[in-house]
Amino acid sequence: MTRDEARALDAADPLRAIRNRFHLPDGILYLDGNSLGALPKASVGRLAEVVTREWGEALIRSWNDADWIDAPQRVGAKIAALIGAKPHEVIVADSTSVNLFKLIVAAAPLTPDRPVLLSEKGNFHTDLHIASGAVEMVPGMRLETVERAEVEGAIGEDTNLLLLTHTHYKSGAKFDMAALTAKAKAAGARTIWDLSHSAGAVPLALNADGAELAIGCGYKYLNGGPGAPAFLYIAEHLQDRLISPLRGWMGHAEPFAFTDDYVPAPGIARFLAGTPPVLSLAGLEAGVDAFEGVDLDALWGKSAALFELFAALAAERCPDLTCISPAERNARGSHISFAHPHAFEICQALIARGVIGDFRAPDVVRFGLTPLYLGFEDVWRAVDIMAEIMGRETWREPRYAVRGKVT
Ligand SMILES: Cc1ncc(COP(=O)(O)O)c(C=O)c1O
Numbered sequence: 001m002t003r004d005e006a007r008a009l010d011a012a013d014p015l016r017a018i019r020n021r022f023h024l025p026d027g028i029l030y031l032d033g034n035s036l037g038a039l040p041k042a043s044v045g046r047l048a049e050v051v052t053r054e055w056g057e058a059l060i061r062s063w064n065d066a067d068w069i070d071a072p073q074r075v076g077a078k079i080a081a082l083i084g085a086k087p088h089e090v091i092v093a094d095s096t097s098v099n100l101f102k103l104i105v106a107a108a109p110l111t112p113d114r115p116v117l118l119s120e121k122g123n124f125h126t127d128l129h130i131a132s133g134a135v136e137m138v139p140g141m142r143l144e145t146v147e148r149a150e151v152e153g154a155i156g157e158d159t160n161l162l163l164l165t166h167t168h169y170k171s172g173a174k175f176d177m178a179a180l181t182a183k184a185k186a187a188g189a190r191t192i193w194d195l196s197h198s199a200g201a202v203p204l205a206l207n208a209d210g211a212e213l214a215i216g217c218g219y220k221y222l223n224g225g226p227g228a229p230a231f232l233y234i235a236e237h238l239q240d241r242l243i244s245p246l247r248g249w250m251g252h253a254e255p256f257a258f259t260d261d262y263v264p265a266p267g268i269a270r271f272l273a274g275t276p277p278v279l280s281l282a283g284l285e286a287g288v289d290a291f292e293g294v295d296l297d298a299l300w301g302k303s304a305a306l307f308e309l310f311a312a313l314a315a316e317r318c319p320d321l322t323c324i325s326p327a328e329r330n331a332r333g334s335h336i337s338f339a340h341p342h343a344f345e346i347c348q349a350l351i352a353r354g355v356i357g358d359f360r361a362p363d364v365v366r367f368g369l370t371p372l373y374l375g376f377e378d379v380w381r382a383v384d385i386m387a388e389i390m391g392r393e394t395w396r397e398p399r400y401a402v403r404g405k406v407t
Pocket of ligand 1: 095096097098124126127165169194196197217230
């Protein structure tokens with residue numbers, strides 16, 4: 001495909017106008033929206049309003065007058081619409097790590113005769129770290145991890161919880177949510193889905209797929225801003241059977257009754273712990289509002305097409321890179337990853353040329369294909385620059401081997 005042909009695809013793209021909702025800096029091709037989403041233009045005004053008017057002028061009255069207090073539920077309901085859940089099945093709180101801890105410790109005791117929390121080796125490490133600590137809170141529980149290909153076969157009568165990341169952070173490989181949830185259910189186990197690399201780009205139908213528990217990040221494809229709070233999903237039928245181990249006052253049935261005894265709030269609100277982070281929630285709400293009017297099927301179709309263009313151009317022009325993401329549409333998420341022994345240096349050389357992707361140790365360079373704001377010409381240009389870097393081996397310059405704190 002030529003650059004002009006890529007441009008023509010952009011011109012015909014029904015989602016093209018959505019790009020204008022984002023601030024995309026000049027000279028930058030931003031292929032890292034699966035790590036930190038780009039800034040929605042509306043966030044700037046919204047955050048300024050919350051700070052200057054709601055906080056600055058109205059002060060504490062804004063908990064009621066600006067409805068700060070209901071932001072976790074309100075933003076949760078908007079996220080629910082993106083993931084195929086009912087509005088009252090999602091709440092925004094804490095970080096993905098903390099929400100995972102709450103769900104494991106709350107859900108595991110429902111089936112006390114089952115001792116195993118099963119997960120995938122090489123799952124995102126925070127999930128495994130949190131799981132390793134959470135099982136210590138539940139008498140008799142242990143964490144077991146198996147290779148990806150063995151996950152399905154490892155579900156058995158001792159499985160209590162199956163913890164899986166829907167789209168793998170490194171390879172982009174996607175699990176079949178409906179099939180694995182059904183398999184776990186048939187064996188008497190429950191599944192917790194980490195949707196961090198799916199929500200906002202990859203089709204999700206939590207209710208239709210029978211999902212019962214899920215968590216996910218707010219700062220990736222949901223564009224909530226750095227460190228945006230996370231979301232947590234509990235299927236309606238389970239909500240009143242689970243009690244969060246973090247029994248904060250915001251999850252109490254009557255937080256402002258100031259009583260000594262803990263009475264969990266009805267529904268998912270019991271999974272709140274402390275005071276909601278109002279400024280961060282405002283950023284996340286603006287990020288989620290950027291999806292307004294977007295046809296989610298069209299969004300996924302565009303993601304898949306961006307991937308296919310990237311994969312084809314890279315195969316032709318960067319033959320030293322090995323694509324490790326699945327070629328099959330239904331088996332992958334919205335990023336494309338390549339293995340190379342010098343992936344770190346290649347990534348740094350790309351960043352120096354304005355192509356921002358990221359590196360995942362030990363040898364992967366990864367590109368997020370955010371269909372909300374990326375275009376076909378962006379992909380064409382990114383691969384063009386990558387081909388030049390690879391062809392001339394400019395990545396060998398010593399400055400590209402220098403590591404920062406965050407790599
Ligand atoms: C799959 C997955 N889960 C969890 C996290 C981290 O979540 P948090 O920092 O919000 O706890 C990430 C971050 O990249 C992730 O990719």
